[in-house]
Amino acid sequence: MNEMFEMGPIRPPSEAQSLLIRVTRNCPWNKCEFCHTYKGEIFSFRSVEEIKSDIDRVKEIVDGIRQTSWSMGFAGSLDQETLRAIFSRSARYGQAFQSVAGWLYFGGTQVFLQDANSLMVKTADLVEIIKYLKEKLPSIERITSYARARTLAKKSVAELKDLQQAGLSRIHIGMETGYDPLLQYMKKGVTAKEQIQAGKNVVESGISLSEYVMPGLGGKRWWREHAVETAKVLNQIDPDFIRLRTLYVRPDMPLYKKVESGEFIRLTDDEVAAEIRLFIETLDGIHSTLVSDHILNLLEEVQGKFPDEKEKMIGVIDRYQSLPAEERLCYRVSRRLGYSRSLDDLQDPDLRRRVGEVIDQVRRSGNREETMPPEKVEKEIYSLMENYI
Numbered sequence: 001m002n003e004m005f006e007m008g009p010i011r012p013p014s015e016a017q018s019l020l021i022r023v024t025r026n027c028p029w030n031k032c033e034f035c036h037t038y039k040g041e042i043f044s045f046r047s048v049e050e051i052k053s054d055i056d057r058v059k060e061i062v063d064g065i066r067q068t069s070w071s072m073g074f075a076g077s078l079d080q081e082t083l084r085a086i087f088s089r090s091a092r093y094g095q096a097f098q099s100v101a102g103w104l105y106f107g108g109t110q111v112f113l114q115d116a117n118s119l120m121v122k123t124a125d126l127v128e129i130i131k132y133l134k135e136k137l138p139s140i141e142r143i144t145s146y147a148r149a150r151t152l153a154k155k156s157v158a159e160l161k162d163l164q165q166a167g168l169s170r171i172h173i174g175m176e177t178g179y180d181p182l183l184q185y186m187k188k189g190v191t192a193k194e195q196i197q198a199g200k201n202v203v204e205s206g207i208s209l210s211e212y213v214m215p216g217l218g219g220k221r222w223w224r225e226h227a228v229e230t231a232k233v234l235n236q237i238d239p240d241f242i243r244l245r246t247l248y249v250r251p252d253m254p255l256y257k258k259v260e261s262g263e264f265i266r267l268t269d270d271e272v273a274a275e276i277r278l279f280i281e282t283l284d285g286i287h288s289t290l291v292s293d294h295i296l297n298l299l300e301e302v303q304g305k306f307p308d309e310k311e312k313m314i315g316v317i318d319r320y321q322s323l324p325a326e327e328r329l330c331y332r333v334s335r336r337l338g339y340s341r342s343l344d345d346l347q348d349p350d351l352r353r354r355v356g357e358v359i360d361q362v363r364r365s366g367n368r369e370e371t372m373p374p375e376k377v378e379k380e381i382y383s384l385m386e387n388y389i
């Protein structure tokens, strides 16, 4: 069995159970200040034949796994128990085999088309690829992809409808902000007007739309405008999903130099919470589901469906903001260490003890005589987030 097929580096958190099929390589834009993913990599198209051949490889692996099931006495079954047994032996096979076995384990129903902008592919070619995927792997129920708003603004609704009918179920757009000066500053290569056009095109086509927003992106200078103008753009689109992914600035991002020089001043966690509160307050007249499914987000519980759960979401932020400073610090460290998913976790005495020890250690580190100043404590907590990207 030739078990190789090509996979790109990333997918959205909600596609963790999806099979990854690489349609293009890297990002055709690759200039955003806050993005490190494809820096130094050149964008290229893959031919339809190359992609079909990858799909054939996946099909061969699925067939191979079914044969293994027979040989292990499971009568060709691909239920979870069988797949667990096969997966436990899969270390001797490559990443492609493990990824297909894992995909089947989670139902074998979802596919994510990589990389950053699959909608660059000619519509007729993408339709052909999607149809081939569904023909070869009939268990597929959902096919999703990232796309740039500028590309989508230029696609006709008729083309998007063709893709929807072929089986493209959802498009994820990295909107990040709807505030034009910030879009320019971050070199996003798109305007708020194009974002609105792109979003409306997708909604009209019947493809589910997920818009990613980046809390913290406005920094100290533009946090209010970022919150309000982004919400206003989304109010015009009314996407199915609004997903939060908080800014984290790594040294390999262009933005890092601006942070170091003091040109871009990052928000603290508490300031980001205030920004998200203003953002949610400004969202109006929509029926979207807000999702906080990225580990970089401080408050995972800020999620729900508009309009009914708007007040509930604001209530979570109010609850966080009303905590005493030391409690907020405890929760932040707990979250950044991966211990907490909810403010209720602060009720757990064991967790509080463990987190308290870490905070004491951080405060005392560096100098035995003096306590670390608060801004350095902030820096230490911020650096914990690096583990997640």
Ligand code: SF4
Binding pocket: 027, 028, 029, 030, 031, 032, 035, 036, 037, 038, 116, 148, 174, 188
């Ligand atoms: S368009 Fe997306 S993938 Fe490309 S540089 Fe910007 S954020 Fe990164």
